[in-house]
Amino acid sequence: MALDLIVRGGTLVTPHGPILADLGVEDGRIVSLALDVFAPAREEIDATGLHVFPGVVDAHVHLNEPGRTHWEGFDTGTRALAAGGATSFLDMPLNSSPPLLDARAFAEKRALGEAKSRLDFGLWGGLTPLNLTELDELAACGVIGFKAFMSHSGLDEFPAVDDVTLFEGMRAARRAGLVVATHAESDAFTRTLSQVAREQGRAGVRDYLASRPPVTEAEAVGRAICFAEETGAALHLVHLSTARGVTLAAEARARGVDVTAETCPHYLHWTGEDVERVGALLKCAPPIRDAGAREALWAALKAGRIDTVGSDHSPAPPELKTGEDFFAIWGGISGAQSTLNVLLDGGYWQRDVPLELVAAVASLNPARRFRLGSKGALRLGADADLALVRLDETFTLTELHDRHHGNPYRGQSFRGRVQATYLRGQRVFAQTPGGALFDESVRGQLLRPTKETA
Numbered sequence: 390m391a392l393d394l395i396v397r398g399g400t401l402v403t404p405h406g407p408i409l410a411d412l413g414v415e416d417g418r419i420v421s422l423a424l425d426v427f428a429p430a431r432e433e434i435d436a437t438g439l440h441v442f443p444g445v446v447d448a449h450v451h452l453n454e455p456g457r458t459h460w461e462g463f464d465t466g467t468r469a470l471a472a473g474g475a476t477s478f479l480d481m482p483l484n485s486s487p488p489l490l491d492a493r494a495f496a497e498k499r500a501l502g503e504a505k506s507r508l509d510f511g512l513w514g515g516l517t518p519l520n521l522t523e524l525d526e527l528a529a530c531g532v533i534g535f536k537a538f539m540s541h542s543g544l545d546e547f548p549a550v551d552d553v554t555l556f557e558g559m560r561a562a563r564r565a566g567l568v569v570a571t572h573a574e575s576d577a578f579t580r581t582l583s584q585v586a587r588e589q590g591r592a593g594v595r596d597y598l599a600s601r602p603p604v605t606e607a608e609a610v611g612r613a614i615c616f617a618e619e620t621g622a623a624l625h626l627v628h629l630s631t632a633r634g635v636t637l638a639a640e641a642r643a644r645g646v647d648v649t650a651e652t653c654p655h656y657l658h659w660t661g662e663d664v665e666r667v668g669a670l671l672k673c674a675p676p677i678r679d680a681g682a683r684e685a686l687w688a689a690l691k692a693g694r695i696d697t698v699g700s701d702h703s704p705a706p707p708e709l710k711t712g713e714d715f716f717a718i719w720g721g722i723s724g725a726q727s728t729l730n731v732l733l734d735g736g737y738w739q740r741d742v743p744l745e746l747v748a749a750v751a752s753l754n755p756a757r758r759f760r761l762g763s764k765g766a767l768r769l770g771a772d773a774d775l776a777l778v779r780l781d782e783t784f785t786l787t788e789l790h791d792r793h794h795g796n797p798y799r800g801q802s803f804r805g806r807v808q809a810t811y812l813r814g815q816r817v818f819a820q821t822p823g824g825a826l827f828d829e830s831v832r833g834q835l836l837r838p839t840k841e842t843a
C-alpha cells in the first residue's frame with residue numbers, strides 16, 4: 390500500500406538528537422522513521438540538506454478573535470505562525486471580545502477557529518473574579534487550562550485576580566485536572582510605580598521599564614507558587630522575564646510543586662537599549678530587561694530549567710502602538726513568526742543550544758505540559774506536523790504575515806530559515822523564490838487535553 394508522503398534524506402530532530410532518516414506519513418500520522426523508507430508514496434519531498442523539526446507548539450498567542458479581529462485574527466495570525474514553523478497553538482482568553490470566560494464564548498471562538506485557523510488550536514479559558522463559577526463548565530468544554538492576570542491585563546473586561554480568586558481558581562483547576570497559567574507581576578508594584586511616574590510627568594521608555602522592576606515578577610511568582618503548593622494545582626508561569634523567576638520555579642519543582650516556566654523570544658533576543666531605540670513595537674509586560682538578564686535567561690534555558698518558549702504574540706493596530714506617553718501605548722509584541730528563528734540563531738548558532746533542546750522548549754514540552762497527545766515530537770504514531778528548516782541559511786526577515794506588520798523583527802537577520810511547514814502531512818506554508826506560499830485548503834482542528842496519565 391502506498392504512503393501519502395515520504396520526506397526523504399532530511400536530518401530529523403528527534404527528542405534523542407538529530408538523525409539522518411526518512412519519514413513516512415499515512416493519514417496525517419508518522420508511520421515510518423527509517424534510514425530508507427522503501428514503500429511507494431503519492432508524494433515525496435527531497436529534504437536533503439534540510440533539518441526536519443517537529444512543528445512548533447506555541448502555547449501562548451493572542452489572536453483576538455472574535456471582537457478584535459482588526460488587531461489580529463485566526464487567518465493572519467496563523468499565517469504568521471505557519472511561516473515560523475508552527476503547526477499548533479494555544480489561544481489566550483483575551484484579547485478577544487468577549488473574553489473567553491464561559492461556555493458560550495468558548496463555542497463562539499471554537500467555531501471561528503474551525504472555520505479560519507490554518508493550524509490546530511487549543512483554547513485557554515480565563516480565570517478572573519467574574520467567572521469563578523464557570524470554571525467547571527469551561528473544563529467540560531475542553532479548555533487547555535485557565536489563564537489569570539495578577540496585574541492589570543490592559544483590558545478592563547479581563548480583570549486581574551485577587552489572591553482569594555487565584556487560590557480558589559487553583560482549587561477548581563486541580564479538581565478539573567487542568568493547569569493554571571499566571572501572568573505574574575505584582576499589581577501593588579506596577580500600579581503604584583506607574584502612577585507615581587505618570588504623576589511626575591515621567592512617561593518615557595526608561596520610566597516605563599523602571600515601573601516594572603524585576604522584584605515585581607519575583608514577588609508574584611513566589612505568591613503563585615505558594616498557592617500552587619497549598620492547593621496542589623499545576624502552575625504554568627508564562628513569559629518569565631528574569632532568571633530569578635525561573636530559579637524560583639526550579640526550586641519549587643525540586644520540592645514537589647507541579648510548576649513549569651515559560652519565557653518568550655523577545656526576552657531572549659532584545660534588551661532595554663533596543664526598546665529605547667525601537668520604541669513602541671517592543672513595549673510589553675513584563676518589560677524587556679538588560680543584556681545581563683538576557684544572558685541569564687539563555688543560561689537557564691541551556692541548563693534545561695525553562696520548560697517552554699511561547700511567543701506571547703499580542704499585536705495591535707498601528708494607532709495603538711504610537712504616542713508620546715509610553716505608559717498609554719498597547720503592551721504586546723508581534724512575534725508569532727519568529728520564535729524558531731530566535732531559538733536557532735540566538736540559541737543554536739550563537740550559544741550552542743543543542744537542536745533537541747530547541748525542539749523541546751518549542752514543541753515537545755508544551756505538547757506534554759498541555760497534554761496534546763499527538764503533538765510535539767517526531768515519533769511513530771504522532772501527527773506529521775513538520776517544520777523543514779535550512780539551518781545554515783542566513784536571511785533578513787522582510788516578509789511578515791501578521792495583520793499589521795507592525796513587527797519589531799522586521800529587518801532582523803537570522804541564521805536558520807523555515808522552508809516549509811506541514812500540518813498532519815499537508816503543506817500549509819512554503820518559502821519559494823517568489824515569496825511565501827500558503828495552502829488555502831488546510832484547516833486546523835480543536836485540540837483538547839487528553840486524559841491525565843499517572
Ligand SMILES: NC(=O)N[C@H]1NC(=O)NC1=O
Pocket residue numbers: 451483484542543544572672673674675703720721722
Ligand atoms: N492583553 C495582552 O495581550 N497582554 C500581553 N501583552 C503583553 O505585553 N503582556 C501581556 O500579558
Ligand SMILES: [Zn+2]
Pocket residue numbers: 572627628674
Ligand atoms: Zn501576560
Ligand SMILES: [Zn+2]
Pocket residue numbers: 449450451481701703
Ligand atoms: Zn500573553
